[in-house]
Amino acid sequence: MAHRTVRGMITLLACCSIAAMASAQTANPWYGRMAKPKDFDPPKTFANTFSIELPKDWQLVPGHTGTVFLAAEKTKRYDSGAAIALEYMSLQGAFDASIIDALAPLELKDVQARELSGSSFTQQVVKQEGRPIIIIQYDRPSLSGAKDHVVQYSIPAGTTMYHLICIAPGDELPKWRPVFAHVAATFTPAKAGS
Secondary structure (H helix, E strand, O other): OHHHHHHHHHHHHHHHHHHHHHHHHHOOOOOOOOOOOOOEOOOEEEOOOEEEOOEOOOEEEEOOOOEEEEEEOOOOOOOOOOEEEEEEEEOOOOOOHHHHHHHHHHHHHHHHHHOOOOEEEEEEEEEEOOEEEEEEEEEEEOOOOOEEEEEEEEEEEOOEEEEEEEEEEHHHHHHHHHHHHHHHHHOEEOOOOO
């Protein structure tokens, strides 16, 4: 009888732990869909490789070489605003999700090497819906002399590593955090073979 009680308590604790982890994952302020997004265009599909939802009325500009697109908030003349860029790089083989925790510090070092004026770097791994994603954040000087906050989502998909880079003026961060989280969560790679 005591064995069943102990086993029952262990099962209950395991269920509570799983529920707490799931709740913690969905509560991430930097990754997750909005319940009722109203200020987004319908999902855009790019060359049958992925789809993504972007904010309504943003200026979409084609990229070059390793950049798929740039999207920028329309602002008054000479005012800085938020921006989103999507870059990609080809991998030598299909990505193995089991190495995501080892890859995260390497991605962080790469960003730090490219952003010499950056500060307050952080990195975390998020696993949502079976998809591992690395979220790197940092501050950097803006064009206006204040600071911008940058969030890079490193999203592996098959033989491609996507970098979704979201930038906002530091003082407008609370406004843009849910937008960036939604855009990142709506990034959906096409099914293999499509």
